[in-house]
Amino acid sequence: MKKYVVFYRVSTKKQGNSGLGLEAQQRDVSIYLNTYSEQPYKVVSTHTSIHSGSDIEECPHFQDAIAACKNNGATLLVAKVDRLSRKVSVFSRVIEEVDVKVAMMPNADKFQLHIYAALAEQERDFISKRTKAALAEAKSRGVKLGGVRAGHDKAIAAKKEAAKQRAEKLRPMVLELIKSNQSNTSLAKAMTNLQIDGKKWQPTQVKRLLKTLSI
Numbered sequence: 001m002k003k004y005v006v007f008y009r010v011s012t013k014k015q016g017n018s019g020l021g022l023e024a025q026q027r028d029v030s031i032y033l034n035t036y037s038e039q040p041y042k043v044v045s046t047h048t049s050i051h052s053g054s055d056i057e058e059c060p061h062f063q064d065a066i067a068a069c070k071n072n073g074a075t076l077l078v079a080k081v082d083r084l085s086r087k088v089s090v091f092s093r094v095i096e097e098v099d100v101k102v103a104m105m106p107n108a109d110k111f112q113l114h115i116y117a118a119l120a121e122q123e124r125d126f127i128s129k130r131t132k133a134a135l136a137e138a139k140s141r142g143v144k145l146g147g148v149r150a151g152h153d154k155a156i157a158a159k160k161e162a163a164k165q166r167a168e169k170l171r172p173m174v175l176e177l178i179k180s181n182q183s184n185t186s187l188a189k190a191m192t193n194l195q196i197d198g199k200k201w202q203p204t205q206v207k208r209l210l211k212t213l214s215i
Contacts, residue, residue: 002038003074004101007065008048009056009083022048025079025103032077032103044072056085057093069098079103080198081116091117105198116198119169127162134158167212170196174213184210 006029010021033041045068049061056062069076076098078084084100085091094100095110102108105116173196174187181187184203191201 002041003072004033004037004041004043004077005065005068005072005074006043006046006077007062007084008046008079009062010048010050025083028079028103029077032101032106036106044068044074057090066094066098075099075101077101077103081105081113082120085117086120088114088117088121091120102198105195107195108198126165127158130161131158164212166197167209170209171213174209174215178215 008022008025008029010025033043045065047061047065047068049056049059051059051061065076068074076084076094078100079102081091081102084094084102092114095113100110100113102113102116105112108116173194174191177187177190177194181190184206188201188203188206191197191206192199
């Protein structure tokens with residue numbers, strides 16, 4: 001019987017209390033267990049951590065999850081790569097220590113997980129540098145920074161820019177797939193089969209992606 005230790009992580013106490021973020025992870029893990037896992041399976045234990053930052057290895061809940069994997073010969077199951085760590089060195093150490101499965105990338109092997117972890121770290125660093133550069137530029141123009149509304153607008157703008165950057169990474173693959181997939185439905189199916197972005201694509205998502213890329 002396949003055994004799992006499930007690890008959930010939310011970055012803030014607010015997320016933990018509200019269930020936002022946590023519910024999405026639980027849904028993804030449930031889909032993996034019921035659709036992609038070897039059957040039958042057993043969830044040995046579940047661990048939930050409210051933890052931000054890159055020092056996940058120092059988190060008691062994470063340490064308990066690793067210990068449970070070793071003691072029970074179980075696989076560590078997380079919803080997304082970045083729920084384990086956005087730091088590739090940390091992620092690499094973990095997947096060498098215990099077997100790891102990522103719910104949103106059900107068929108990914110260890111080599112592919114290394115790549116996704118590296119991309120997650122690159123995205124984190126890029127967003128950080130871009131945000132600092134944008135703030136410095138705004139300050140040089142005499143823009144007054146701070147305030148609730150300013151912070152809110154800045155967060156929305158950063159989110160939109162991050163979405164655009166993620167879309168741009170997919171441009172080469174999308175352009176290639178469009179050659180043999182004329183409809184959004186067939187393109188969504190092809191992208192899902194290829195595990196692009198590690199999710200099941202819907203025609204509406206493909207439509208938004210094409211709009212973002214001006215294709």
